[in-house]
Amino acid sequence: MLALRQQVLRTDIAGIPLEWIGFETAAKLYALNHVVYTLGSPLYTLHGGINSRTGIQSSIEINSILATQCLHYNGNNLSKKFIPTLNNNTLFKRDDYLCLYCGIRYHRSELSRDHITPLSQNGKDHWNNVVTACKRCNNVKADRSLDHSGLELLAIPFTPTYAEYIFLQGRHILADQMNFLRSHFPQGSPLHKRTRA
Numbered sequence: 188m189l190a191l192r193q194q195v196l197r198t199d200i201a202g203i204p205l206e207w208i209g210f211e212t213a214a215k216l217y218a219l220n221h222v223v224y225t226l227g228s229p230l231y232t233l234h235g236g237i238n239s240r241t242g243i244q245s246s247i248e249i250n251s252i253l254a255t256q257c258l259h260y261n262g263n264n265l266s267k268k269f270i271p272t273l274n275n276n277t278l279f280k281r282d283d284y285l286c287l288y289c290g291i292r293y294h295r296s297e298l299s300r301d302h303i304t305p306l307s308q309n310g311k312d313h314w315n316n317v318v319t320a321c322k323r324c325n326n327v328k329a330d331r332s333l334d335h336s337g338l339e340l341l342a343i344p345f346t347p348t349y350a351e352y353i354f355l356q357g358r359h360i361l362a363d364q365m366n367f368l369r370s371h372f373p374q375g376s377p378l379h380k381r382t383r384a
Contacts, residue, residue: 193230194357196252196364204353204371205255213249227251227363251361271352273314275300280355281347282319283381288328288338293321303340305330314346342377351378 194207197216200223208216210231216222227250235245271277278300284292288301301320304310307330318340320328328336347355350371354360360368369382 191231193251193359193361195230195249196227196353196357196367198252198254200254200256202254204350204368206353207357208253210249213253214247216253216255217247217249221255222253223256224254225250225252226254226367227361251364252367269349270314271347271349273312273317277347277352277355278314278317279319281314281345281351282342285319285341286321286324287318287341287344288320288324290341291321297321299325301325301328303333303344305332308332315344318342318344345377348373348376351376354378354382 191210193210195210195213197205197208197213199205210233213231214233229248230251231249233247233249235247237244275298276295279295279298284295284298286293286298298319299322300317301324302310302312303316303318306312310316324338328338333340348371350368351373354365354368354372357364357368365382369379372378
């Protein structure tokens with residue numbers, strides 16, 4: 188049995204990825220009869236009490252992907268206009284922990300967020316204007332534009348879709364969960380190539 192830290196992917200009834208949940212939340216969804224169907228492989232079998240009349244112990248089998256009939260999702264709008272929250276953890280994972288100037292992969296502690304158009308030049312703190320940079324390259328670029336810094340971008344930054352953002356938020360994603368999420372990525376997503384490797 189996998190460690191109880193393994194995340195479960197929750198979707199809506201139409202199969203749209205919503206969030207990662209722990210086994211406790213998954214068990215609660217089963218108990219409230221919110222699970223409509225399951226996909227993927229079984230992760231856990233949780234055992235409950237023993238029925239005094241029948242002598243049978245209750246159990247819940249939790250799969251890696253649960254489709255739920257919950258009518259709302261924490262007030263989030265999952266429309267095409269969805270813009271995920273920008274944070275360094277997700278940004279670094281989007282860029283695969285590579286400095287997009289020198290092309291070297293670094294540990295998270297050696298990375299920083301660089302604004303392609305610097306904030307001092309009215310650049311925005313937005314997915315399409317930020318890239319992962321090692322601290323050395325970020326210092327070399329400083330508050331200059333790309334044209335004036337002598338640096339070149341190795342990849343074009345992009346705003347993740349909701350499914351891509353769910354992938355970027357995940358830890359220890361199982362193969363069946365990855366295949367499911369990948370099926371929701373846009374056709375031209377740069378994450379296709381990386382997640383197939």
